[in-house]
Amino acid sequence: xQSVSQHNHHVILSEAASLELGCNYSYGGTVNLFWYxxxxxxxxxxxxxxxxxxxxxxxxxxxxxxxxxxxxxxxLRKPSVQWSDTAEYFCxxxxxxxxTGKLIFGQxxxxxxxx
Amino acid sequence: ETGVTQTPRHLVMxxxxxxxxxxxQHLGHNAMYWYKQSAKKPxxxxxxxxxxxxxxxxxxxSRFSPECPNSSHLFLHLHxxxxxxxxxxxxxxxxxxxxxxxxxxxxxxxxxxx
Numbered sequence: 001x002q003s004v005s006q007h008n009h010h011v012i013l014s015e016a017a018s019l020e021l022g023c024n025y026s027y028g029g030t031v032n033l034f035w036y037x038x039x040x041x042x043x044x045x046x047x048x049x050x051x052x053x054x055x056x057x058x059x060x061x062x063x064x065x066x067x068x069x070x071x072x073x074x075x076l077r078k079p080s081v082q083w084s085d086t087a088e089y090f091c092x093x094x095x096x097x098x099x100t101g102k103l104i105f106g107q108x109x110x111x112x113x114x115x
Numbered sequence: 116e117t118g119v120t121q122t123p124r125h126l127v128m129x130x131x132x133x134x135x136x137x138x139x140q141h142l143g144h145n146a147m148y149w150y151k152q153s154a155k156k157p158x159x160x161x162x163x164x165x166x167x168x169x170x171x172x173x174x175x176x177s178r179f180s181p182e183c184p185n186s187s188h189l190f191l192h193l194h195x196x197x198x199x200x201x202x203x204x205x206x207x208x209x210x211x212x213x214x215x216x217x218x219x220x221x222x223x224x225x226x227x228x229x
Contacts, residue, residue, distance in 0.1 A: 004157070032214050043117045044205070044220040051215050090158065099214035100170045101146050105158040 002027040006091050006106035013081050014114050021076040021109050023091030033074040034092040034103065035065055044090065050074065061085070083115045118142040121206050121221035128196065129229055136191040136224045138206030144219070146212035147189040149181060152203040152223070164189060165212030196228045 007022035025031060035047040048059025055067040065076045074091060088110050092103040119140045128134050138147065149161040163171035164183040178200075180192040189206055203223045209216040 034217075036220075043119075043222045044207075045117070046217055046219075049217060092158075094214045100163045100165065101148065101209050101212040101214065101216060101218065102160045102163055102171055102173075103150075103158075103218060104160075107155075107157045 002093065002104050004091055004093055004104050004106040006089075006109050008109045009107065010110045010112070012112045012114065015083055016080045017113075019076070019078040019081045019085070019111070021089055021091075021111070023074045023076065023106060024072050025074070025091075025093045025104075026072065027093065028072075031093050033065075033067060034094075035059065035063070035074070035076050036090045036092060036105075037087050038090070039087045047076070047089070081111075081113050083113045085111060086113045087111060117219055117221060119206055119208055119219050119221035121204075121224050123224060124222065125225045125227075127227045127229060128193065130196060130198070132196075133192070133194040135193065136204055136206075136226075138189040138191075138208075138221055140187055140206075140208040140219070142208060142219060144208040144210050145186050146209045146216070147183060147186070148207040148209075148218065149189065149191055150205040150207060150220075152205060154202075158205065161191075163212055170212055193226075196226075198228050201226055201228045 003026045005024045033050040036044045037047045050067045058064045090108045091106040146165045150158045161175045162181045182190040205223045206221040207218040209218045
């Protein structure tokens, strides 16, 4: 079965520090990849997605992610974090053949940014 | 505002109770989903409905019974639940039930089974 692994469960950074959150998936075929964010008290919302094309994708709020097929990875990055980036971040994947829209999520990474 | 509304936001129920969770979307989407988020576990898909038809049941126990009367509404009927069913239940919708569509999530119903 497909699985998604997020290596960092809890990350604490100071403002202006750079961020990289790891995400690896297990499926060897074609996949679509997503990063979702959940700010405190709010709903899950999409940060960015990769379907095809340029493996470096840019999302909202200065986030970007790079799809490296050979490493089965889709790491999330931001050059300089802000206090408002404090949230929980989820990597998700779905596989293409016959997919119903089902997303498989990683366990999430809690990011705490200190002012 | 997400466009996907879940009610109630919080629910406490006994193991012999019957209750229902409701989800409504105003996005014109045709696919709706139930996910379960338990403590320290990844979000886990429960059911998928595409154009009102159930297209996926992720081996969910029969004490959870979904209903999708139309593309805008999704229910999760609960009966004889166990304490381990306590979790955050998230509803989502997407334009269609396919891989290349973005899912929009509601804020969830926090369920506690006592």
